[in-house]
Amino acid sequence: MQNKNKSLFINYIRAMFLLINLFFLSFSVNAENTKKTLSQLQQEIKNIQKSANIPALGVVLIDSGEPVWITSLGKANLAENTAVDEHSLFRIGSISKMFIGLSVLKLVEEGKLNLNDKVRDLAPEIAFENKWQATNPVLLVHLLEHTSGWGEMTLAEFAHTPTPPIALKEALMQYPQNRKSRWPAGTRQAYSNIGAAVASYIVEKTTGMLYEDYITTNFFLPLGMANSTYFKPTTNKVLTTTYINGEAQDYQPIIYRSEGAMNASPAEMANLLQFFIQQGEFLGENLISSDSLQRMQIPTTTLGSAQGITAGYGLTNYSSGFGEYNTAFHGHDGSIEGAMASLAYVPALNSGYVVMSSGGGAAMYKIVKLIKAYILRGIEPYKAIPTDLPSAFKKINGYYKKINPQNNLQEAFNDLLNLMIFSHDEKGFHFAPLLGSRSSSPYAISENLLTNPSNGLPSITLVNDPIVGEAIQLGMHLYVPVSKGWVWSKILLLIIVTILTSGTLLFALFWLPLNAYRKTLTSQQITSRLWPTLTSACFVIYVFSLVLVDSAGNLVAISKISPLSLTILALSLCYPLITIMSLFRLWQLKRGNEKSKGYWLSFSICGIHLLNVFLLASYGMIAFRIWLLYHI
Known part of the structure; x- marks a missing residue:
């Protein structure tokens, strides 16, 4: 075993x-x-x-x-x-x-x-x-x-x-x-x-x-x-x-x-x-x-x-x-x-x-x-009878995020992968997960209450949360509206970071050995390519450390202050520090490279990584003390 x-x-x-x-x-x-x-x-x-x-x-x-x-x-x-x-x-x-x-x-x-x-x-x-x-x-x-x-x-x-x-x-x-x-x-x-x-x-x-x-x-x-x-x-x-x-x-x-x-x-x-x-x-x-x-x-x-x-x-x-x-x-x-x-x-x-x-x-x-x-084999599916949607629900439309997470990890998933889309039309009120494939259409039983046709129970209402104000409760979960820009900016940022990081590291596999052999690049060109490569490599190492630490089977070591958990903490600090250092060094190289597409590409890659640092920091993933994971 x-x-x-x-x-x-x-x-x-x-x-x-x-x-x-x-x-x-x-x-x-x-x-x-x-x-x-x-x-x-x-x-x-x-x-x-x-x-x-x-x-x-x-x-x-x-x-x-x-x-x-x-x-x-x-x-x-x-x-x-x-x-x-x-x-x-x-x-x-x-x-x-x-x-x-x-x-x-x-x-x-x-x-x-x-x-x-x-x-x-x-x-x-x-x-x-x-x-x-x-x-x-x-x-x-x-x-x-x-x-x-x-x-x-x-x-x-x-x-x-x-x-x-x-x-x-x-x-x-x-x-x-x-x-x-x-x-x-x-x-x-x-x-x-x-x-x-x-x-x-x-x-x-x-x-x-x-x-x-x-x-x-x-x-x-x-x-x-x-x-x-x-x-x-x-x-x-x-x-x-x-x-x-x-x-x-x-x-x-x-x-x-x-x-x-x-x-x-x-x-x-x-x-x-x-x-x-x-x-x-x-x-x-x-x-x-x-x-x-x-x-x-x-x-x-x-x-x-x-x-x-x-x-x-x-x-x-x-x-x-x-x-x-x-x-x-x-x-x-x-x-x-x-x-x-x-x-x-x-x-x-x-x-x-x-x-x-x-x-x-x-x-x-x-x-x-x-x-x-x-x-349920003896029960026929519910067939909605068209009714007027209460006016309170006609203003509920767009993207909503859940605000009752179990922990900080779930909060990140809620913001990025567990969003809900609420909408209404002449047929009624609808909700569906952003990344889901099936919509549900609850029916009204009062001016402020909708029943879910899945469980037949009153499930949706508008509430006034003492912290955030107006919200909508769906079953046991509480949602507040967020803008499309808020939603897609985060999702697109992760997609762009993934593409640029992969591309940067793959490109480095070609230009590093090629330049070592031919020595065709100037010192400034090497520097402008090296910093985004280091930044991307640091990000990948940090991500893979979180994935690979589990395969080591040493949960005890990461559940307390130990050499292993401190290594993860160090990597989570290394990524933002190298990102900032990269931008600083590239800015110093600006003179004489204003028209260089390669230079501005390198600067943009490091800039995107800085945005990613801010995103990770908002979920506690920078200066990450893994032994406190699940602790809010």
Whole structure:
């Protein structure tokens, strides 16, 4: 097995975007319902597993209240040729968070907690920063709905894999710097593993029990999930090995176990799925009330929620849709090193699914698409009835960027690759991602609220953000307008930098050896060519250092101050310094070269690199302290 930390950084980023694909499945696929039979569905899923080389796949399908397919396919470990069955354990990642929400709701029912309790009062020993504490204190509900304003975990937290496991309180004491509200709590949603971990600590403190023990006693055992665990199994339970690109991974502990360390089998996840479909009931016993379960499914603490939006992230439970079938799925997805999982259910149809894989990546997207289509096979797509678009939405037109990023890395992707285009015409209101291929057309249900035909839930409204002012909320995301010039100037800059850098370095491969042989260039000509070459080379080395550092598998070294992380810092400083030095030296050569096209080309290349430096600096990529990655 390879080092347990190998490729965690890049694979976390890949997983993040795969989970976004799963959540926005309805926005990005042509969801034609082909009304497959169960046997056809099963065969197609098996074909995907085979073609994608997924070592092990667990599937649960409940249709109209009946478990019609509970299975595991493949091998738990390829090297040992260990077969899987419905009792084999899979890593389910952030689906674990659903138990945090359930435990809090149970304690609310018992009168031991209130969703509106202030976190500062519940756990004063947990340090966090909130400059809006007087007007917008962080509440318990904000931790569960990810509206605290806190950022995502730092790279150091992802790399911290304590063995043996440490207590939750001890873990939370180690990285307090990232618990900082970036906007007033209860206004925007941004997914934060840290917030969920603090919520689970509050459960632990309130009950006087270890969180894992509380969940086992109050949920695992009543649900017939006795083999489910937050720890690496030490008995004869078969745990599927996780794989990345066909390579087996060591078991990856998590510093905050409650938010993503759970292992469970298809047989036991079928019980959990039935519990959600039956709205809190299992085998005739209500573990929590149906009212609490329904509250779990509805977000209430964003600006849009106050306007009537019910789509998005509730209490560790979020909604999604499919195509334009006007039907809401509720549930959660999960990802961990070399494994992915998805759980979703439709209470109105008494149906739902769980899919768990040890590897496979994008194949999960295809499998989820097939299963959702099967569950909705008896429903006809929504056919919009032409209605007048409310006047408030007629002024929404153009490019919009998302302003509730998880972290600084995601902010850069939002600005460059995750922009949304809103428009309207005589047929209604439309939105589509800038780099996407499919538009969605929500319909009005009030003067300030539109419903998404994918999930059938109120999803779009206009809000007044306390920091930026007027914005539009789409599901759980908040958007503000940006100009076409703002959008395309950044995209074109990156394209131009890529072309000029590649061209400069390729040209250097010819003129450097040729001049060494023939010595035809003057010293000024060599200087004017050499500086843009050095600038371009420095940029390429910096970029490749970020890519190649992952292949070294040394996540621990880049998650703290070390020779490796300091080298990356040095390279991120070297690029702007050489760029500025190049422009200075070329300016000194201006006299006598005013009419030289080669000189002005070199000067322009370095000038473009200077603009690129400013762009990278705006996202924290200059003087880049990689050990603080994901820290806002």
